[in-house]
Amino acid sequence: MSEQTNPVLTFKDFQSDQEVRWCPGCDDYIILRAMLKALPEMGRKKEDFVFVSGIGCSSRFPYYVGTYGIHGIHGRAAAIATGVKLANPELSVWVMTGDGDAMAIGGNHFIHLIRRNINIKIVMFNNEIYGLTKGQFSPTSLIGQKTYTSPYGNIQPPFNPGQLTIGSSGKYFARVPGNDPKMMEELFVKAEKFKGTASIEVLQNCVIFNDGAFEEITNKETESENQIRIEHGKKMIFGKNKDKGLILKGFKLEVVNIGENGITEDDILVHDAHEADPTLHLMLVRLQNPVVMGEIRRIEETSYDEVYVERMESVAKKSPFKNLDEMFFSGDTYVVE
Amino acid sequence: MKGNEALAEAAILAGCDGYFGYPITPQSEIMEYLMAEQPMHRTGMVVLQAESEIASINMVYGGAGAGKRVMTSSSSPGISLMQEGISYLAGAELPCVIVNVVRGGPGLGTIQPAQSDYFQSVKGGGHGDYKMITLAPFSVQEMADFVALGFDLAFKYRIPVMILSDGAIGQMMEKVVLPVQRPRWTEQEIREMSPWATVGRTKDRHNNIITSLNLKSDVQEEHNRQLQAKYKTIIENEVRYEESYCEDAEVILIAYGTSARICQKAVDIARHQGIKLGLLRPISLFPFPEAALIKYAEKVKGFLSVEMSAGQMVEDIRLVVEGKTKVAHYGRMGGIVPTTDEIIENVKNLIN
Ligand code: SF4
Numbered sequence: 165m166s167e168q169t170n171p172v173l174t175f176k177d178f179q180s181d182q183e184v185r186w187c188p189g190c191d192d193y194i195i196l197r198a199m200l201k202a203l204p205e206m207g208r209k210k211e212d213f214v215f216v217s218g219i220g221c222s223s224r225f226p227y228y229v230g231t232y233g234i235h236g237i238h239g240r241a242a243a244i245a246t247g248v249k250l251a252n253p254e255l256s257v258w259v260m261t262g263d264g265d266a267m268a269i270g271g272n273h274f275i276h277l278i279r280r281n282i283n284i285k286i287v288m289f290n291n292e293i294y295g296l297t298k299g300q301f302s303p304t305s306l307i308g309q310k311t312y313t314s315p316y317g318n319i320q321p322p323f324n325p326g327q328l329t330i331g332s333s334g335k336y337f338a339r340v341p342g343n344d345p346k347m348m349e350e351l352f353v354k355a356e357k358f359k360g361t362a363s364i365e366v367l368q369n370c371v372i373f374n375d376g377a378f379e380e381i382t383n384k385e386t387e388s389e390n391q392i393r394i395e396h397g398k399k400m401i402f403g404k405n406k407d408k409g410l411i412l413k414g415f416k417l418e419v420v421n422i423g424e425n426g427i428t429e430d431d432i433l434v435h436d437a438h439e440a441d442p443t444l445h446l447m448l449v450r451l452q453n454p455v456v457m458g459e460i461r462r463i464e465e466t467s468y469d470e471v472y473v474e475r476m477e478s479v480a481k482k483s484p485f486k487n488l489d490e491m492f493f494s495g496d497t498y499v500v501e
Numbered sequence: 502m503k504g505n506e507a508l509a510e511a512a513i514l515a516g517c518d519g520y521f522g523y524p525i526t527p528q529s530e531i532m533e534y535l536m537a538e539q540p541m542h543r544t545g546m547v548v549l550q551a552e553s554e555i556a557s558i559n560m561v562y563g564g565a566g567a568g569k570r571v572m573t574s575s576s577s578p579g580i581s582l583m584q585e586g587i588s589y590l591a592g593a594e595l596p597c598v599i600v601n602v603v604r605g606g607p608g609l610g611t612i613q614p615a616q617s618d619y620f621q622s623v624k625g626g627g628h629g630d631y632k633m634i635t636l637a638p639f640s641v642q643e644m645a646d647f648v649a650l651g652f653d654l655a656f657k658y659r660i661p662v663m664i665l666s667d668g669a670i671g672q673m674m675e676k677v678v679l680p681v682q683r684p685r686w687t688e689q690e691i692r693e694m695s696p697w698a699t700v701g702r703t704k705d706r707h708n709n710i711i712t713s714l715n716l717k718s719d720v721q722e723e724h725n726r727q728l729q730a731k732y733k734t735i736i737e738n739e740v741r742y743e744e745s746y747c748e749d750a751e752v753i754l755i756a757y758g759t760s761a762r763i764c765q766k767a768v769d770i771a772r773h774q775g776i777k778l779g780l781l782r783p784i785s786l787f788p789f790p791e792a793a794l795i796k797y798a799e800k801v802k803g804f805l806s807v808e809m810s811a812g813q814m815v816e817d818i819r820l821v822v823e824g825k826t827k828v829a830h831y832g833r834m835g836g837i838v839p840t841t842d843e844i845i846e847n848v849k850n851l852i853n
Contacts, residue, residue: 219609235609236606237578237609238578239553268523268552268553269523269552269553269554269555271552294524296526297525297526297529298529299525300527300529300532300533300550301550303552312529312533312537313529313532313533313536313550314526314536314550315533316539317537320550411797430613501852
């Protein structure tokens with residue numbers, strides 16, 4: 165990142181002139197707004213940002229941000245973004261993708277991007293359905309879910325994006341409800357500062373083909389009971405009255421009521437997002453009730469692109485040639501006439 | 502019935518053993534119809550939504566290797582993704598049916614109908630010297646009929662068969678007479694008719710290995726020679742086309758699929774105007790109706806190839822005609838269909 169102070173930018177600077185074409189009421193609008201508000205807070209120049217997408221409803225995102233973007237190939241955004249980042253490591257590269265794009269057709273590139281830990285941010289709009297092709301089941305659709313290609317109920321078990329991220333040696337995973345622009349905005353800013361691949365899952369409601377998929381988790385009435393928002397260094401406490409918490413019992417997480425059965429706040433687990441051992445993070449991403457939101461895992465290590473640039477520079481330093489021409493014209497040369 | 506649905510129903514009726522697909526507009530109805538119809542209960546046919554077109558075509562590869570009647574369907578970008586698998590299927594000489602409900606490209610292009618996948622169907626598309634039998638339906642009826650025909654040809658020649666449709670025919674509604682239910686083959690029947698299939702090595706069978714690999718150059722060349730000989734037999738025996746008003750025509754339109762339907766209308770209108778126009782509709786694009794074209798090339802003032810593309814089939818017409826008559830192309834792209842007026846205008850230009 166350049167050291168010079170960057171101009172102060174606003175929401176407006178990142179708006180695009182394109183007509184936004186998502187269905188009315190779709191959570192995608194909330195994600196877009198949150199991103200447009202987050203971008204100026206990242207303190208970078210507008211031209212530093214690139215949004216890369218594949219195919220799907222989520223993948224229309226680059227059109228709606230006033231930065232450069234690539235609307236790429238179905239499933240390939242992670243690979244395209246890798247090319248962009250390595251060609252110009254100074255850029256802040258964002259992959260905007262969905263459950264089908266990232267984990268069905270793009271599953272291969274997705275896990276390898278994460279494995280390499282390239283400094284790229286992935287925002288996965290998980291709506292547990294194919295929206296753009298009008299309602300077929302996706303790799304996160306639940307068992308029994310009725311869709312146009314599973315009219316009698318889906319029989320393919322779903323992926324858990326957090327589990328897949330951590331299973332791919334992921335260093336960063338966060339989850340956020342699609343109806344909370346504030347939390348999203350904060351997360352996007354935090355993720356941008358992370359050096360490595362950040363995988364962010366947004367529980368995104370598709371009003372047309374899978375309406376209410378996250379209703380119980382995200383409904384304002386019930387959310388405080390059904391989700392837990394965790395922060396590094398803080399106790400994992402939730403509930404309307406902040407009277408519930410997570411403890412470890414044997415090899416399982418357990419929800420307890422503070423003040424009952426002799427449980428006090430001291431017994432509640434403190435979230436350590438920086439713990440390299442993924443065991444507890446895996447338990448957190450898998451937890452169904454409550455569903456865990458926030459930065460679940462954040463391990464700062466050297467990212468691929470940093471190592472790559474360093475390596476290039478050190479090799480170049482050792483090389484007896486300053487440039488390609490010098491190399492070509494070194495040693496024996498012949499003139500072909 | 503919609504073209505896509507008729508094709509899906511025809512697949513069940515053809516005794517198909519397995520369908521593997523991935524959603525893409527404008528053909529998702531094929532898999533949706535099959536899922537809703539639950540052919541597992543009707544015939545035992547398997548229907549699976551894969552994680553990508555690459556997975557679909559490789560599931561087809563596996564099913565075909567076991568001697569089963571298996572198929573997939575997709576639309577242009579998805580078919581591009583399958584090309585590697587198709588080349589391997591052709592190399593390993595495996596029978597299967599692949600349906601392409603074409604949309605406009607290149608790239609993501611449009612979801613509107615087009616005919617710009619002629620090249621990737623009849624010229625290979627994947628790597629290596631291979632061919633696919635390519636059938637081009639121009640009605641909902643043919644969408645239904647070509648599934649069983651496709652499987653018959655696929656097994657007769659151990660070759661992948663492409664049904665090259667387009668978004669308009671896939672989405673169009675028409676009356677259709679469905680074929681009668683064919684039973685799925687029993688394991689015993691497969692053993693008898695497909696000695697190459699990997700159906701389990703019993704004492705009386707070779708250990709079949711499905712492969713397209715021949716590291717020795719002379720073996721690979723011989724394999725290629727055999728493939729070419731097979732394609733020659735197909736060219737000699739499996740050409741299909743339909744002609745109307747060609748006998749006395751001054752100009753003959755050459756068109757398939759949706760374009761052929763518009764051309765039919767254009768011929769009617771032109772005949773009323775006193776223009777001697779005919780239509781030759783290739784039904785098989787590979788093998789291409791070369792003999793018919795050569796026959797008329799001597800008689801007409803010219804051929805007009807009408808395609809929803811920048812001009813792909815026209816190249817084959819030129820190759821066949823070898824300058825014996827004028828060959829022109831008229832095409833629209835991006836999901837736009839040619840109109841009868843435009844076609845007749847081009848015919849007039851050709852005559853003058
Ligand atoms: S189909 Fe669903 S995900 Fe796509 S824009 Fe509409 S509501 Fe949103």
